Amino acid sequence: MSKREHQREHIIKTAFKVWGASRFTDMSLTTLAEELALTKPALYRYFKNKDELMRAMRDRCAADYIRLSEQLIDTDSEQNLDELVHGFVELTNLFFTEQPEYAAFFVTQFIGPAGLTREDLRALFCTQHERLESAVRNQYPNAAPELLSTAGHFVMFSGVFWSMVGYIDQDLLPLDRHTREPAAIEASISRSYEVCMHGLLIQGSTRMPSFERVESLCRVGSDGRMEADRILSAIAEVVAEVGLFDATIERIAEKVGMSKSSLYFYFKNKDEMLAKMAQRLRMHFLDVLLARMEQFSAIEDRLYAFLIVTSAYMLQNPELLTIAHWFRAQNLDIELDSATRERALNAFTFLQAALRDGQIRARADELVAVVSYLHLYVMHDAAFFRPDISSEPELHRHMRSIYTLTMGGLRAAAVASDDAADQEGVII
Incomplete structure (x- = not known):
């Protein structure tokens, strides 16, 4: 490695450390230059601007994730499902333990369309998905096809989310300051594995929701369509034209027709x-x-309502997925105002009660983590699978599978048959 290459590597590592301290919401080149004991002009000799440095950081994070993940792909293809899932969450936890700053970076840069537009990550995701789907199929040959097609993505997303949850800033998710201690790492691996295999709901604590009733009462029509907004429309158009990370404010202003x-x-x-x-x-x-979720009292109906409304809302507002991921890519620390935060938390008092009562596979103080997990999962699923879904019945079948997996885990596939999604029963 040449001296110049070595210095570029040093700058990238330092940027992760310095900017990661603010969850990448404060990415000042001045602060970075000061930490490196360089002037900004000297920094520009290695990276012509912040965008070039960010691209190098995305390349480094992706390369490290791929390098580690390939260890799982290269293992014995005859591994049973338990071994494969445990190996996946173990390697994923190791990835964030080795460099905790990657967690917040991963959320803003790779969860959603941004990750899927990278050919290297998309190829890895497809390989992991196929490997996991094959293992589920071998272990549960009578599982419903919809569950099989979704299972690989479920494990990939759930394993990554619950592995990195301890490293995310407290404003988004709980932060465990001792996550790098061996006991905490082992607990994180165990919880990630349990969510993948058994879901969020503790076994036997609830029943399946009344799928048809919830779907009927949770339809999102014209009232779910956002009012037209020139700036939001311009964001979606510019992202479609130039990509998530090149959609600058200047380009958006030009699209709107103003400076x-x-x-x-x-x-x-x-x-x-x-x-x-x-x-x-x-x-x-x-x-x-809230207008739809408040119609139900049972926890399983409310949770399914949350999933189905979130998904249907994005169907009514197809540009919203792009806009939401663009907002996240801006690395802004946008907090809810007190009134909105209180209203949001009140909507999930039923979930808080379930956490306190031990019905959910999470700590009592992880309400925001659980809601974020379900919301982000639906958004990521939309980016991964939505192009293949063209009708409401297809969407409902798909969302029933998502509910079954997120709440019952892969073990739910053991009792799922081709018509299981049309029946009500106990999550095992």
Whole structure:
């Protein structure tokens, strides 16, 4: 490695450390240069701008994840399902333990369309998905086809999410300051494995939801369509044209037909403008969700309502998935205002009670983690599978499988048959 290459590597590692301390919401080149004991002009000799440095960081994070994941792919193909899933969550936990800063970076850069647009990551995801699906098929040959096609993605997402949950900033998810201790690492591996194999709901604690009733009462029609907004439409159009990370404010302003300064006219700065837009999106979604979820009292019906409404809402607002991932890629620390936060938490008091009563495979203080897991899973699933779903019946069958897996884990496939999604029974 040449001296220049060595210095570039040092800058990349330092950027992960310095910017990772703020969960990548404060990515000042000045701060980075100071940590490196360099001037900004000297920093530009190695990276011409922040975008080039970010691309190098994405390449490094992806390469490290692929390198570690290939260890699982290269293992004995005859491994049984338990061994394969445990090996996956063990390697995933190791990935975030070796460099905790990767966790927040992974959330903003690779969960969703951003990860799937990278050919190297998409190829890895497809290989992992096929390997896991084959193992589920071998162990549970009578499982419903819809469960089989979803199982690999379920393990991949769940294993990654619950492995990195301890390393994410507390504003999003609980942060365990001792996650690198051996006992905590082992506990994280165990919990990730348990969620993959047995789901979030403790065995025997609840029954399946009334699928047809929930689906009937949770249809999202025109009231679920967001009011037209020039800026939000421009974001979706620019991302479609140039990609998630090249959709700059300048390009968005040009698409709207105004200068960047005019775009900021009613706001103090970019962060305030985006925070206001994010707040409006959240409030609209909450209005749609609560109007439907509050019709039910049983925990299983409410949880399924949350999944089905979230998915149906994105069908009504197809550009929302792109906009949501663009917001996340901006690395902004946009907090809920107190009123919205209280309203959101009140919507999930039933879930908080279930956590306290030990019905959910999570700690009592992990309400936000559980809700985030389900919400992000549906969004990631939409990016992964949604192009293949074209009708409401197909969507419902798919969402029943998602509920079965997230709540009952892969073990639920042991009792699933081709018509299991049309029946009500006990999650094992």
